[in-house]
Amino acid sequence: MQKIYFPGELIKHKNELQSGIGTYVKDDKIYASMQGSLTINEQLISIFPSHQQDPELKIGSIIIGQVNCIREDRVFVRILKINGVKVNNYIEGVLRKQNIRLHEIDLLEMNKCYLPGDIIKARMISYGDSLKLYLSTAEDELGVLFAKHQETQKLMIPLSWDEMLCVESGLKEKRKVAKPNFNQLV
Amino acid sequence: MQSALVYITLPGERIPLKSLVIGNTIKTNKQDVNITKSLEIETKHAGWFWIDQQKIAICHNPIYYTPEIEDYVIVQVTGKNSEYYFCDLGNGLIYNLNQMDFEGATKKNKPNIQIGQFLYARVIELNHYLKGKLSCINPQSKKEWTTGENLFRELIGGVIVDLPLNFVQSLLSSQTKPELFKEISKHSSFEVCVGKNGRIWIKGNDAVLIINLLKRCAPLQLEQQLNLINKFASQFQQ
Numbered sequence: 001m002q003k004i005y006f007p008g009e010l011i012k013h014k015n016e017l018q019s020g021i022g023t024y025v026k027d028d029k030i031y032a033s034m035q036g037s038l039t040i041n042e043q044l045i046s047i048f049p050s051h052q053q054d055p056e057l058k059i060g061s062i063i064i065g066q067v068n069c070i071r072e073d074r075v076f077v078r079i080l081k082i083n084g085v086k087v088n089n090y091i092e093g094v095l096r097k098q099n100i101r102l103h104e105i106d107l108l109e110m111n112k113c114y115l116p117g118d119i120i121k122a123r124m125i126s127y128g129d130s131l132k133l134y135l136s137t138a139e140d141e142l143g144v145l146f147a148k149h150q151e152t153q154k155l156m157i158p159l160s161w162d163e164m165l166c167v168e169s170g171l172k173e174k175r176k177v178a179k180p181n182f183n184q185l186v
Numbered sequence: 187m188q189s190a191l192v193y194i195t196l197p198g199e200r201i202p203l204k205s206l207v208i209g210n211t212i213k214t215n216k217q218d219v220n221i222t223k224s225l226e227i228e229t230k231h232a233g234w235f236w237i238d239q240q241k242i243a244i245c246h247n248p249i250y251y252t253p254e255i256e257d258y259v260i261v262q263v264t265g266k267n268s269e270y271y272f273c274d275l276g277n278g279l280i281y282n283l284n285q286m287d288f289e290g291a292t293k294k295n296k297p298n299i300q301i302g303q304f305l306y307a308r309v310i311e312l313n314h315y316l317k318g319k320l321s322c323i324n325p326q327s328k329k330e331w332t333t334g335e336n337l338f339r340e341l342i343g344g345v346i347v348d349l350p351l352n353f354v355q356s357l358l359s360s361q362t363k364p365e366l367f368k369e370i371s372k373h374s375s376f377e378v379c380v381g382k383n384g385r386i387w388i389k390g391n392d393a394v395l396i397i398n399l400l401k402r403c404a405p406l407q408l409e410q411q412l413n414l415i416n417k418f419a420s421q422f423q424q
Contacts, residue, residue: 070315111313150314151214152203152221169203169225172210 005032005047012045020046055085059124063135064145065093067118073097075114077122077135092132095122099136101176112174118147121178143178193235195244200226206237215243215252247352250277251383253318257309258338260346260381261320263301271299273307273320276348276383283307283320290330297331297340304341304387306379341379344389347397351384353404358382365408369415370396373422392422 005011011023011030019025022034023045036047062084065077075095079087098105100113114120121142122135137143140161147156149166150173156164158177165172203225206212214221219242220228229235233246253259253275261273264280271283283305285296299305311319322331322338329336357364357380367378376390388396399418403411 072316110316116315151212152225153223169207170210171207171212 002037004035004037004050006035007033011038016043018044020044022047022049052088054087054089054091055082057082057124057133059126061124063093063122063124065120065122065135067114067116067120068092069116070110070114072110075100075110076132077120079133080119093122093124093135094128094132095135095137099125099134099138102138113176114144115147115150115175118175119145121145137176140179141181144175145178147173147175149173194233195229195235196232197230199229201229202226206242208239213241215241217248217250217252218244218246249351251275251351253279253309253312253383255309255312257382259307259309259320259383260341260379260385260387261305261307261383263299263303263305266301272317273305276385279318281309281318281320283322287321287323288331289323289328289336290332295332299340304346306338306341306381306387308338341387344377344387345393345397346385346387347400348384349386349400350404354380354384354386355382366403366411366415369412370399373415373419395421 009032011032014025014028014030017030019030020041022032022036023030024033025031030045032047034047034049035051036049039046039048061082063077063079064081065079068076068078070076074097077093077095079091079093081087095114097108097110100108120137122137123139123142124133125136126134128134144158144164147164148154149156149169149171152166152169152171154166154168156166156173158180159165159172161177161179162174163172164175164177200222203212203221206227214227218230220230222228227242229244231244231246233244236243236245259275261275261281261283263271264274265272269285271285273281273283275281285291286293288297291297305322307320307322308324309318310321313319322336324337327337331339357366370376374390374392374396376388376392376396378389379387381387386397386400390396395418399415403414406414
């Protein structure tokens, strides 16, 4: 079994060796910066990571997430998939009131757009200023994919741009709904 | 109020949902009624079953107050923002009151309310995940807040007491003025304000005596209440 190095652990004294991926140099010594096992190639020390890395985030990528909590002017979203690839860690994004839709931003009511527990499809627009990314759903094909009815706790499917229908009981609720992809059905 | 089904329930009865739903949306009072996985309504209390276009509930004597739109309540201010006052309704609920929501208020001319003050306000909006909204604007009269004559205002001076909910709501629901206050007004003069969340405010020289009488009157019938007040007729100062 090879030894597993943890971040901050000392590997070797730097004697004409170079530091590769997953290591850093401080005071003529080489330390590890990722969790993983050691590989030495032709005077190059690098660490092979032992857990999967997150998929790459670019501006404009499509994100599927779950709504965590809502405020009067913001929605906090937990990110589950980036461009179709599953995310292993906990990443959060923020959806602001002016990015939810294009028309009538002043008369928006958060009750009729998103509620905690919904699964939404959004697009990333900027890396943001503090620990959270900025998202946007201001297009026809972005919005709520699946949701639960508040009273009966059953699954709802989209009915129009504004409403969702509970499958078993026939009751309706208001959300900002994503346009489904009709090409796949044919 | 519109008419409802006249039906008395016991706890644990099941009614299928399809026979009750009128339109596209329902709203149930979660303290009275459950909805099971097989889409039936299961009752939790014994009382009169109430169904309306707005909600499904059971009329019994609750301990905690559940708010509805267009209720007049007495609230206490617990915090302040740059835009809102945070008001406490008395059962763990905190609602927002916009600082400009007084009649004739502008940015430079609005009332300055301290923390701990009591107000009389009206419920506008309810929300499960966010805070609800209150307002101090009376739609039926146009008196500005600078005169002290508008209906929804700060309550200055006086004494406030918490009473059982069924007693207070029966005082509010009678069409004519209640006879209890008429009887007290024969002996002394006072000012009263009744909130639907179970709070009463009284101002006057005999305020403490009136409050003790009201506490004793709560479980009694109407004739016994009038007899009790007449016994203490000599104790009033005015």
